[in-house]
Amino acid sequence: MPEASRGERAIEGFLSASRWLLAPFYVLLVFALGGLLVKALQEAWHFLSHIVAASEAEVILGVLSLIDLTFTGSLIVIVIFSGYENFVSKIDSSAHRNWPAWMSQIDFSGLKLKLISSIVAISAIQLLKAFMNVKGASDRDLMWYVVIHVVFVVSGLLMALTDRVSGEAHGKGGSTGH
Template identity: 35%
Template sequence: MLKKAEQRLEKTIFNSRWLLAPFYLGLVLGIILLFIKFFQELWHMTTHVFSASEADVIVAISAIDLLKSFMDIPKEMSEGDADRLMWKVIIHMTFVLSGLLFALMDKIVGDTKKH
């Protein structure tokens, strides 16, 4: 009796794997779509990297360094650490503002009628 119940339970569990098959196929399809989207974004980024101006590159490097600084914030920050972080933010925002001003100047020059 107990052996029969065990065999029936094993057979039920083994056969129920087909109930999960659609979920697995959906997960595989989702991963494939994520890979496609990732490679599209990667291609888009690489095409923009080669056409980026110096200001864009400086702002990007500053942003990476600032992100690294934010990731390494200690639990107990000294006043020197806080000042260093504050100056990194100020310098980064200066780069961003100068990049925006350069873009604005390019737009103004491009919209000006030629005589």
């Protein structure tokens, strides 16, 4: 293979350095996580201040809202760390003694599956909240909640299936395309 020209190496270096343009996006997601925490605290305050007078259904809805916010926060953390590791720079986990092992082991395929799994879980909670408050929702609204949830579930299954088929093709000597 011929030696790369100086111009080619310069372009490749420039393209490689451009990945750092993603870093501010991950920093902004940290601020979004902080905003979500504020909303979670507001929801918890409202939930706890009304818990004595609340019905069983209202308590379940309050808990589901907190779970929903927690899943959304977890989704943001997955995107921040996995995205940064996959697209910007590796993080030296040895410098952080409480570093969760999964953060440095997830690849892009795993990231996609974790993302769609989180979205399906969030959708399922929204659907359950709608069914718990069935008197406040129209049949049309409920139908759309179900349709949207089914689309997310089917999308997740198709992503998992294509990753599995792709992985089997690569494992059997198939071309990676790179």
